[in-house]
Amino acid sequence: MFEDRGEAGRELAKKLAALRLRDPLVLALPRGGVPVGLEVAAFLGAPLEAFVVRKLGVPGHEEFGFGAVAQDGTTVVDQAVVAELGISAEQVSGVIRREKAEVHRRVKLYRGGRRGLMLARKNVVVVDDGLATGVSMRVAVEAVLKQRPKRLVVAVPVGSGDAVSSLRERLRPADEVVCLDTPENFSAVGMWYRHFPQVTDEEVVRVLEEARARFRAGKV
DSSP: OBSSHHHHHHHHHHHHHTTOOSSOEEEEOTTTHHHHHHHHHHHHTOOEEEOOEEEEEETTEEEEEEEEEETTSOEEEOHHHHHHHTOOHHHHHHHHHHHHHHHHHHHHHHHTTOOOOOOTTSEEEEEOSOBSSOHHHHHHHHHHHTTOOSEEEEEEEEBOHHHHHHHHHHSOTTOEEEEEEOOTTOOOGGGGBSOOOOOOHHHHHHHHHHHHHHHHHHHO
C-alpha cells in the first residue's frame, strides 16, 4: 500500500536506479502516471515527458476497455472482447475516432507546440501508476518500440501478475518490466493507494513544467 503517487514514484525510482541507465528519458502516461513520473525523473536526473494513450471504452460501459490508442496513432483492439460483447464495427470505429481526437487535444496541451518525441537509441522508461488490464501500457510499448529505443523499461508501482507477464512477453531481450508489487488478489489500481485523487489536465501541465525547470536547473 502506497500513501500516494508521490511516495510510489520515489520507491519506484530507487529500484530503477539499480539499472544504471545512461541518460534515460522518462515517459509518463497521463494523467495518473505523471505524478509518479515526476519523482522517478527527479531521482534519476532525467527529463520527463508525457506520452498520451487513451483506453477505448465499451459503449455504454466506458469504464471497461476493449483496447487503447497511442499518440502516434498506434491502436490495439481486443477482438475477443469486441466479439463477446457484440460491439459493432461502426461502434469500434466511432470510439477510436473520438479517442484519437482526445489524444490529439492532450498532446497539444501537454507539449505546448514543442516538436515530437525522438526515442531512437535512447534508454526510455515508461511510467504509470499501476497496471490493471495493462492495455494502455501495451499500446504505449508498441508505439515506443516502433522508434527503436536502445532499451525500454516499463515501470509501475503495482500491477496484476497477468498484465506484467503479458507485457514481458512483448518486450525485447534487453528490455524490462519493473513492478514493485503484484498482489494475488489485484483489482483496481486505486485500491493500493491510501490517497488516489483524480489528476487534472492542469496538474499534468504544472508537473511537466516543474520537471522541465528541475532538469534545466540540474544541467546548469
